[in-house]
Amino acid sequence: MPAPLSVVIPTLNAADDLPQSLSSLMNGAEAGLIREVVISDGGSNDATFEIAEASGATLIKGEPGRGKQLAAGADAARGEWLLFLHADTALTRDWVERARDHMSNSPGKAAYFTLAFRSDNPMAKHVAARANRRAKLLGLPYGDQGLLLPRSLYEEVGGYQDLPLMEDVALVRAIGKRRLNMLSAESRTSAAKYERDGWRKRSWKNAWLITRYLLGASPEKLAAAYR
Template sequence: MAAPLSLIIPTLNAAPSLPDCLQALMPGLELGLIREVIVSDGGSDDATPRIAGDTGATLVTGASGRGAQLAAGAKAARGEWLLFLHADTYLSPDWAERAAHHMDTRPGKAAAFTLKYRSDDRAARWLEARANRRARWLGLPYGDQGLLVSRKLYDEIGGYADVPLMEDVMIVRALGKARLSFLSAEARTSAEKYERDGWRKRAWGNAALLTRFLLGAKPETLAKAYH
């Protein structure tokens, strides 16, 4: 029987982080969980395509835009389960065991990992605690937390939307809190933007964008403010 899980990683000039992201997937290979790794690239002009090829990943290319890239990767995937993961997120070593248990016991639910920032700053602990509470209370994990979902459920909810921002919010809202679980394994994500812009400033800025989206603002409008 073929391994059940397809990994989909959207990239755009992700050469600095992609090798460690891929290396962190090794427990899934050792467990016989991973069928394929798909790198869905949006036009990188660095070493990203070469890294994908050198590691045996399948490279899918298209226009940039995370929602479109995630959708393109899912379209190419052959697994019964899909795991969407950002290139600057590294999963903790226990991820494969936790994911396999979820797939065996909760086939009708999707799952996200526990958020952890790769930073020693005290503000990182404040923000990840805040984000994990939000995720569990409201059913709104960050895209940085990854998303594990069966192909059947992914197709049922319509998959990722081709939007420039909030694609992660849109898909978990389509799932609904009742069909979303949280795994104790960690998604250890980059803190670069927070360290550059200031932890609280960027956190509250992101919260403001989310609030505007939930009140009806279009992703295209919010993308201009975000970038």
């Protein structure tokens, strides 16, 4: 019987972070949980292709746009369960046990991991804690927290939309808070953007963009503001 889980990772010039992300998945393959890793690339011109091929991942190429890439990766995947993971995110080793428990005990629900940043900055834990509280209270995890769900649920809610921004928020809103579980394993994501822009400035900017989206602002306008 094939392993149940397909992992989908969207990439665009992700050579610096992708090896760590792929390495964190190795114990899932060893445990017989992962059937395949699908790298959905949007036109990289660095070593992303070589890294993907060396890892044994399935590589598909298309136009840039994370929502579009995630949807293409899901279409190419063959597993009964899907795990969407950003290329700059690595999971802690206990993710396999937590994911397997969820898949066995909550077969009709989605799940995401506890957010953490790969940074020694004191603000890192503060920002992550605030994001985790928001995810639990409102059912709005960041895309950086990964998303694990059965293919049947993914298809039921229409999958990822081709949006220039907020494709992750749109999907978890369609799933609904009652069908979202938070797993204790951590998704440790890059803090590069926070360290570049400033922790407070970046976190409040993200919060304001999400608020505007929930109030009805178009993803196109938000993408322009984000850039």
